[in-house]
Amino acid sequence: MTKYKLEYIWLDGYEPVPNLRGKTQIKEFETFPSLEELPLWGFDGSSTQQADGSNSDCILKPIRVFPDAARENGVLVLCEVMLPDGEPHPSNKRATILDDDDAWFGFEQEYFFYKDGRPLGFPTDGYPEPQGKYYTGVGYSSVGSVAREIVEEHLNLCLKAGINHEGINAEVAKGQWEFQIFGKGSKKAADEMWMARYLLERLTEKYGIDIEYHCKPLGDTDWNGSGMHANFSTAYLREVGGKAYFEALMAQFEKNLEDHIAVYGPDNHMRLTGKHETAPWNKFSYGVADRGASVRVPHSFVKNDYKGYLEDRRPNSQGDPYAIASQILKTISEVPMEGKATAAA
Structure with a gap:
C-alpha cells in the first residue's frame, strides 16, 4: 500500500x-x-x-x-x-451548466505576472517601452529572466497531469503571457482550465510572484487588457454548417449580447472599449480574420463552406469557463438546424 x-x-x-x-x-x-x-x-x-x-x-x-x-x-x-x-x-456552477461532448472549446487564457504591485518587468516608477516588441518576444529585454522558466514549468506540470494544454506565448504587454486549453465537452474543457489555473497559481508561490487575472489591471492606459478568448464548435458547425446557419447563429449571438456579457467576466467595460482587442462591449460584430470583432471568423471556416470553429473574443481573463461555455451552448441551441450532424470524429 x-x-x-x-x-x-x-x-x-x-x-x-x-x-x-x-x-x-x-x-x-x-x-x-x-x-x-x-x-x-x-x-x-x-x-x-x-x-x-x-x-x-x-x-x-x-x-x-x-x-x-x-x-x-x-x-x-x-x-x-x-x-x-x-x-x-x-x-456550484458546474453542476447546472449545459454540456455536450460534441461541443469543443479552446480557451486562450491571458494573464499578467505581478511582483511588488506591478507587472513583472515594469520599472519602479513609470512604464517600460511601449507594447509591441513583447508579443511572442524572445530575449531578456522582452520577457525578463524568470517568466519563461515559470511558463515552461507550468506547461510540463499540465502535460504530466493529463491536462490538454496546447501552447504558450508571451503576450502584447510587458509581463503578460497566455496559455491555451482545449477540451471536448464544456465541462471537460472548463475543468482543465480551472486545474491549469490552480497549477499556475501554486507554482508561482515559490517565485514570490502573483498571477493577475483582472481584465484591465493597468486601467485606462494604452496597455492591453487580458482576455480568455473562447474558440468553439459543435458537431453541426463542423460537419454541416452553411452560410445561412452561420448568419442565423450570429444574429442570435447579437440578440443575446447582454446575456453573454453578463457571464464573460467582470469589468469587461474597461477592456472592451473598441481601442484594442475587440469591439465595444455593448455592440456585437463579426468579421473574417478580424481581431477587432466580437466574433472572429477564421478564413478556413469560410473556405470550408462555413464549417469549422469560431472565436468569441469577448470573454475576459477573469471569466468562469463553466459559465462562458454554458452561455455559448445555450445561444447555439436556440438556432434551428436544418440537417443532422453525424457523431463527432
Whole structure:
C-alpha cells in the first residue's frame, strides 16, 4: 500500500470571481486512486463565503482526478461543492451548466505576472517601452529572466497531469503571457482550465510572484487588457454548417449580447472599449480574420463552406469557463438546424 497525497481543489463562494481553494489529506491505496475510490470530504464553508458560522459544513465531491507531478505520490482532486443533503451548493456552477461532448472549446487564457504591485518587468516608477516588441518576444529585454522558466514549468506540470494544454506565448504587454486549453465537452474543457489555473497559481508561490487575472489591471492606459478568448464548435458547425446557419447563429449571438456579457467576466467595460482587442462591449460584430470583432471568423471556416470553429473574443481573463461555455451552448441551441450532424470524429 502507498500513502497518496490527495489535494482536494474547489471553487469558493466569492463574487463576482471565485477563488481556487485546496487542502490535502493522506490516504492509502494499492495503486494510483480512481475517481470511484475517493471519498467525500468536508470543509468549513463559513471561511469561504459558502456557509454561515452557525451551520458551516460543506461537502467536497470529487469529479476529476489528475496526477500531481510536483509532489511525490501526489493526486489532484477537482471537486464540486455540495450541501450536506447531497444537493449542489448554490456556488456550484458546474453542476447546472449545459454540456455536450460534441461541443469543443479552446480557451486562450491571458494573464499578467505581478511582483511588488506591478507587472513583472515594469520599472519602479513609470512604464517600460511601449507594447509591441513583447508579443511572442524572445530575449531578456522582452520577457525578463524568470517568466519563461515559470511558463515552461507550468506547461510540463499540465502535460504530466493529463491536462490538454496546447501552447504558450508571451503576450502584447510587458509581463503578460497566455496559455491555451482545449477540451471536448464544456465541462471537460472548463475543468482543465480551472486545474491549469490552480497549477499556475501554486507554482508561482515559490517565485514570490502573483498571477493577475483582472481584465484591465493597468486601467485606462494604452496597455492591453487580458482576455480568455473562447474558440468553439459543435458537431453541426463542423460537419454541416452553411452560410445561412452561420448568419442565423450570429444574429442570435447579437440578440443575446447582454446575456453573454453578463457571464464573460467582470469589468469587461474597461477592456472592451473598441481601442484594442475587440469591439465595444455593448455592440456585437463579426468579421473574417478580424481581431477587432466580437466574433472572429477564421478564413478556413469560410473556405470550408462555413464549417469549422469560431472565436468569441469577448470573454475576459477573469471569466468562469463553466459559465462562458454554458452561455455559448445555450445561444447555439436556440438556432434551428436544418440537417443532422453525424457523431463527432
